[in-house]
Amino acid sequence: MGFSTSLPSSECVDYWYERSQLDVSRPGSLSHRESSVKLSTQIGPESETTPDHKYLQIADDLRRRISGGELRPGGRIPSRAELTRRHGVASAIVSRAVSILVTEGLVECRQGSGAYVLPPKTRLQLSRAWYREVRGGSPFAGDMEAQGKAPAWRTHSRMVHATADVARRLAIAEGDPVMRTVYVYTADEAPVQRAVSYEPYALTQGTPIALPEDGPHAGRGVRDRMAVIGVTVTHRSEAVSARGATIEEARDLRISLGVIVTVLRRTYFADDLPVETADILAPGDAAEFVYVLPMDQAGP
Amino acid sequence: MGFSTSLPSSECVDYWYERSQLDVSRPGSLSHRESSVKLSTQIGPESETTPDHKYLQIADDLRRRISGGELRPGGRIPSRAELTRRHGVASAIVSRAVSILVTEGLVECRQGSGAYVLPPKTRLQLSRAWYREVRGGSPFAGDMEAQGKAPAWRTHSRMVHATADVARRLAIAEGDPVMRTVYVYTADEAPVQRAVSYEPYALTQGTPIALPEDGPHAGRGVRDRMAVIGVTVTHRSEAVSARGATIEEARDLRISLGVIVTVLRRTYFADDLPVETADILAPGDAAEFVYVLPMDQAGP
DNA sequence: TCGAATTTGTGCGTATGTATC
């Protein structure tokens, strides 16, 4: 199977495997071959069996013409009327096909103008590197300046009662007082990140760091601020998922209601005691959270 | 401002702060101002003058009846026929309204049976901890067993030419041969994670690890497999964002087209040389990627 | 076992509104 640069399709070979913990004792692949036939109908990258659904075919056709370079970023794809003629289908069908590309982020429709191929997006990098806490200054400002953007942020603190979710994450009782701080971060005036932070008021009450963005330790990050009151943050947990934006989030980030956002639920711990938790989110198509992790550490 | 447990609203105080680093004079910030104005007119969250769209109204009505408890998880929402009668609209309109709830993950449609309200999900934890690579065995299997789920996965490898994106991530030339492997992970038979991995064929050609899921080193993870051919993986980069599922992804994960997925783009490095890259994704409402990071490491 | 009723999925052709050029 030797080839250097060329890759004729006749030399393409597919390899199928299936594993479960049930047969972990045997490293062999005897049973895998049997199921491969069944699999090939399920997950082939280009198995394409079937569904003669016209709107899917049209969407596939458009997607190929985009990735193939025939339809270029910034250019317009054929109009509904032309696609209707070309494929000989009803207008509702081509409309549905185009809407698929829209949800996939490949195309943007402008009413009265046309449907345009979007340029491949360069997402803003929001660093979550394991060493970001060690350095001084604001990680966000550093990220933005490294990418040629002007960083800014505004905050808003208020004392509230802990909801059930916040209480669970901070290991306190529901209704306990917590300091809630909303951060909205902007790059070149455009909002790119929003965070809502919660700190148990019982922990910071009467200390100089009770208000996260006030006093001499404002903006120093949780690790440094907690150190001021003798609390040593040992580790943090970050759980990343995604959903549609709520009304408040959409307003702060200047996006539409329901637009896809990446959600990061972060909790700081001091020896298994949670000392701060936050919901950090950014538009899914405009920013990404970047982790850089070493491989040579010993586990706990 | 002393209170212990009670928090009357009369004692609530708001604290507002704003910070920026605009002092750093940068060329080009002026043009960004202009575009930001345009932005705010485009995507105002509630500036819209109530387009009274019927399909949105119907979707809102259904959403309210679900969150209000009138329509309970596991139960069926009214059929298309009933909704058309009730709202006096065409069938295509109620169909579209329901499809909105489907992409929001609130409802699941079963052809011939009905549209059912989905139960609120507890997200599966997919560990990305910094130490996961150190241990033997499969991290996914460990995660699932810790959560009482039966893990399994299937894979499919094929040689392909590198796309522009893959080429950039692997620091090779576009069109160079790469080994492409699709992984579909299941927990209790339900797909929860999908990964598409790319390895430069120039790196593994003729070695025992050319096929990731074949031979004595199958399923051992990139770090261990690369060690076999004398390549020491030093660190990895993971960038997390979110978008709507494509057709292939939706099919493999058994979700609907356009449902929100969390996307993790991972690259393994051996001293700044990329040796593997992958797109890992999971349904945004069914799983979350969890990082646990220590605070006491020294930065690079 | 079978078949009819129900329900969702897909598709057609047309009409109207609205934004852009």
Place this chain on the structure above:
DNA sequence: GGATACATACGCACAAATTCG
């Protein structure tokens, strides 16, 4: 203003899957 293009909507038809008597 007129032509073009997208957005929404109507009403109907048929196919596929399910349900249930």
